[in-house]
Amino acid sequence: MSYAKQKLKEEKVFKDPVHRYVHVRDVVIWDLIGTKEFQRLRRIRQLGTTYFTFHGAEHSRFNHSLGVYEIVRRIVDDIFRGRPEWNAEERLVSLCAALLHDVGHGPFSHSFEKVFGLDHEEYTKRIVLGDTDINRVLSKVSEDFPEQVAAVINKTYPNKLVVSLISSQIDADRMDYLQRDAYYTGVSYGHFDMERILRVIRPRAEQAVFKLSGMHAVEDYIMSRYQMYWQIYFHPVTRSAEVLLSKTLHRAKELYEQSYSFRQKPVHFASLFEGDCSLEEYVNLDESVVMFYFHVWQEEEDEILKDLCSRFMNRNLFKYIEFDPAAEQEKYAELEDLFRKAGIDPEYYLVHDSSSDLPYDFYRPGIESERQPIYLLMKDDETLQELSSRSDIVEAISGKRRTDHKLYFPVDVLRDESSNRTVKRRIRNILEIYRK
Incomplete structure (x- = not known):
């Protein structure tokens, strides 16, 4: 029997709080789960810094x-x-892609990517195609x-079904x-009622x-x-922790480029700082590595790196207010100037962060849609209609991007009047105006 069709002698199951059980019968899937690249995902949190907000x-x-x-x-075995409309020969490629779709994520995922200009999808591709245990299994x-x-x-496979x-406006990833x-x-x-969704899902071309x-x-x-995006994923406290994470890594990178003499040299970050991270070096990174450096960097001579690491490790996060610098450019420039006069580096301690989400999109003439719409199958079992044309609820939010702006700053430093008392009071007065 070919390797692709080999089955385990007995079905393996993982107890799961969401699906009750995860079932594995295919030898290929079991072997992929056992690879070091997939096991590394145990050391990458799904929600990054969200644990600071929701423990x-x-x-x-x-x-x-x-x-x-x-x-x-x-879906492929039962429905x-x-x-x-379904080609059974594509069962295994569907299962493997579903299992491996996030294997390229780095520590703290998207925050980490932004700092170093990385793309987890590109690293997923490199892990699947490169010199890895996963590639050898596949x-x-x-x-x-x-x-x-x-x-x-990578969404380039000929069969869009x-x-x-794993990649659409309603897919297994999101569900x-x-x-x-x-x-x-x-x-x-x-x-939501996933069981009902699975009962009504149907394959089309x-x-x-x-x-x-x-x-x-x-x-x-x-x-x-x-609701999840605005109540969980974009929660301002979580974003504050992301700001600290990002600024800490930025500071370490800046010091590295200045040939700063670290007490604990960032050997695991060196290739990232130099913009030449190999696949092997990337796979060796996980959140335990990042947390180790943040822990020991609390003892560094550089006051900014030391402070940022201490804040992150001990959850002394920045406070925030609603503030859009694009609409208040003069006020933002004044705040930056006042921070410098107060001896506080605005590059690291006055941070604007924005979040944006498009909850559902569909094709509109003259407007390019970034997502394939959701289609409903009519009772004749042939006709398809786009979801928002039938649903008043979905139509109300379709194509409407929501953006939220926050300004983050260390309120404890601004309240400390042992130095630069007048300037700090002026800063607090400006920030209080926008808090109201």
């Missing part, structure tokens, strides 16, 4: 990746199997199988992380679609996603 948010990319795999497994299926899996993840299972993140943060926003009878479950999913 239960300690779950990992490993948890989430297994969950996405399980949803896709249920799509035997339907003429290559045992066929010589071109790693390229097929990478193409699904397969791509839509897992909304429920999983809601569970671990302890909120109710992310819960370009993407998975949903029977009209399940429209309300899809509406519920869209609104759950909307």
